[in-house]
Amino acid sequence: MSPLTVPPVGARIRQTRLARGMSLRALAREVGVSASLISQIETGKSQPSVSTLYAITTALGISVESLFDAGEAAALPPVTAAPGTVLHALAAFAADPGRRIGPLVTPGEREVLELDSGVVWERLGHVPGTDVDFLQVTYRPGGASSSSGGLMRHTGTEYGCLTSGELILTLGFDEYTMRPGDAVCFESTTPHRYRNDGDVPAVGVWFVFSDT
Numbered sequence: 222m223s224p225l226t227v228p229p230v231g232a233r234i235r236q237t238r239l240a241r242g243m244s245l246r247a248l249a250r251e252v253g254v255s256a257s258l259i260s261q262i263e264t265g266k267s268q269p270s271v272s273t274l275y276a277i278t279t280a281l282g283i284s285v286e287s288l289f290d291a292g293e294a295a296a297l298p299p300v301t302a303a304p305g306t307v308l309h310a311l312a313a314f315a316a317d318p319g320r321r322i323g324p325l326v327t328p329g330e331r332e333v334l335e336l337d338s339g340v341v342w343e344r345l346g347h348v349p350g351t352d353v354d355f356l357q358v359t360y361r362p363g364g365a366s367s368s369s370g371g372l373m374r375h376t377g378t379e380y381g382c383l384t385s386g387e388l389i390l391t392l393g394f395d396e397y398t399m400r401p402g403d404a405v406c407f408e409s410t411t412p413h414r415y416r417n418d419g420d421v422p423a424v425g426v427w428f429v430f431s432d433t
Contacts (some may be wrong), residue, residue: 230274230316231265234263238263238284244370245260248344252276259277275373275374277374320347321347338360339366339417341358342356353429355427356426357377358424358427360416360417360423360424367414373413374409377408377431378429378430379429380405380429382425383405383423384425385401385423386424387423388417389417390413390414390415393413
């Protein structure tokens, strides 16, 4: 997948934070990271993980997709997100919501997006006008949705079914071991984290519905 031109996400975060009247330290406290990290993200010196980006947008009361909205980004100079980065993946998934993927998508036609911490998203389809990510998700051995070990939360509802391997789901104060055939469903605002402690990939199909 080729590089994408996307808005400067760090600048968008800073712009929104200032519009909310929130200090850098206050945002850092809400997210549970250092003020230094927030500063590095805002200035483009550091790239956020998926879980950190979800936490920032939740604290600011915006959606991840809004960071990549072409209309709102018009006043800011674009940057290039290289393949294999979190920003490239999120930009690709937020781009062109009117584009249909399907109705038939063969394995060789899937959009394959490599994320941090050994996680791979394969987009299985999209129907215009719907707010749902239809994904095959792979957690490689040692892979996790949060590299720091922290829990993430975001808007929406998610449903998943594991087809192979084993996956550990931390959901709030509870921990579950998912095995092939096991399914989960919960509101994504509940703090959660997935990780693969095994020595084989954990693969499943996930539906993530946005609340819009």
